[in-house]
Amino acid sequence: MQETTGTPPLDAETKVTERPGDHESELRFWLRLLTCATLIEGEIRRRLRHEFEVTLPRFDLMAQLDKSPGGMTLGELSQRMMVSNGNVTGLTERLVALGLLDRRQSPSDRRAQLVSLTPEGRRAFRAMARAHEGWIAEFFADLTPADIEALMRLLAKTKASARRAIAAETPR
Amino acid sequence: MQETTGTPPLDAETKVTERPGDHESELRFWLRLLTCATLIEGEIRRRLRHEFEVTLPRFDLMAQLDKSPGGMTLGELSQRMMVSNGNVTGLTERLVALGLLDRRQSPSDRRAQLVSLTPEGRRAFRAMARAHEGWIAEFFADLTPADIEALMRLLAKTKASARRAIAAETPR
DNA sequence: GGGATTCATTTTAAGGTTCAAATTTATAGG
DNA sequence: CCTATAAATTTGAACCTTAAAATGAATCCC
Secondary structure: OOOOOOOOOOOOOOOOOOOOOOOHHHHHHHHHHHHHHHHHHHHHHHHHHHHHOOOHHHHHHHHHHHOOOOOEEHHHHHHHHOOOHHHHHHHHHHHHHOOOEEEEEOOOOOOOEEEEEOHHHHHHHHHHHHHHHHHHHHHOOOOOHHHHHHHHHHHHHHHHHHHHHHHHHOOO | OOOOOOOOOOOOOOHHHOOOOOOHHHHHHHHHHHHHHHHHHHHHHHHHHHHHOOOHHHHHHHHHHHOOOOOEEHHHHHHHHOOOHHHHHHHHHHHHHOOOEEEEEOOOOOOOEEEEEOHHHHHHHHHHHHHHHHHHHHHOOOOOHHHHHHHHHHHHHHHHHHHHHHHHHOOO
8 A cells, every 4th residue: 555665676776778668757756646636635525515515616616716806707717727618607507506606797798707706605715715724734734834845846847847748739 | 613522622822823824835835736737637638538539537447457467346446546436336337338347256255346457458558558658758858857756755745744634634 | 891710608418426325245243 | 043233336316527519799801
């Protein structure tokens, strides 16, 4: 269950003789990154459900709106949440039905809709956000400020690298 | 707010005076970690679909089986994939229907089923895995070996911290 | 103005995901 | 044995998610 990298005598320091097609360290890095994200995301999902009876996607959507008091269009939402348009349509419908979201036509563009939190939605979100912030602090309690600083820098580099690779493959 | 059975009474100098809202750096770290994972996962999903006509969850399941030639039980699979039992049941059904998976009763436990890749499934997975490894290398091409080493170490620490926090909350 | 194009959104079909309840089998105690 | 408990899996309901096609509106360009 516990993967202990005990430095096998195989590749101790022979990076020069790298065979083509050996990207084992990158692969292991990716799996570790994914495991961290999945582990934490699952626990956040569980706690949101049990303590607030809300799903994680709904919380995420409300979090975007909370940062944007003037409201956002559905397209903006889907872009920031990194999910599909149809996804946001459905989530929005359910949250409007619950009275947590307001939805109105954009005055300048009749194709677009502006969505924003209702007062009740904002109140509900703020309570959840407070708890959420505490959970995150718990999860990362063993990391020093220097650890977090280093991770922020390295993940920024990681993100930039991935974005470049993806943009190169998919030129829009 | 949270009632935990067996908590010792609060004493006068616990962190009651800690300012709420100063967990901003942890929160930003979490969002950045999640963004990296979501970005890369989405692109992998897209490429698997376009180049191999397979979904990411199916690829993930086959990847687990590829590492375990003797086969695995559904429970083992769900634990390693960090998804629910019912989820694995459905995924397995579809992959068996496609002829990529074999499913047989465990000889020692009639409750359990052993699942493994068929020869065709293994062949298909290997081709996908080769491409997948190349994609990952692309995504992380701008990271130096030292970057990856540092990230591996820091993410191991992150994972351990989160696991500790989650185990503390959910002794089960 | 009018046709082509692009853009914001919705719709539809298929699949993925969770949770909780139900089912079936194993194991432990008496 | 027999009952209680635990374990492995399945089922059902609700929801999330995507991709692709469709709809309706803005914009561009002559």
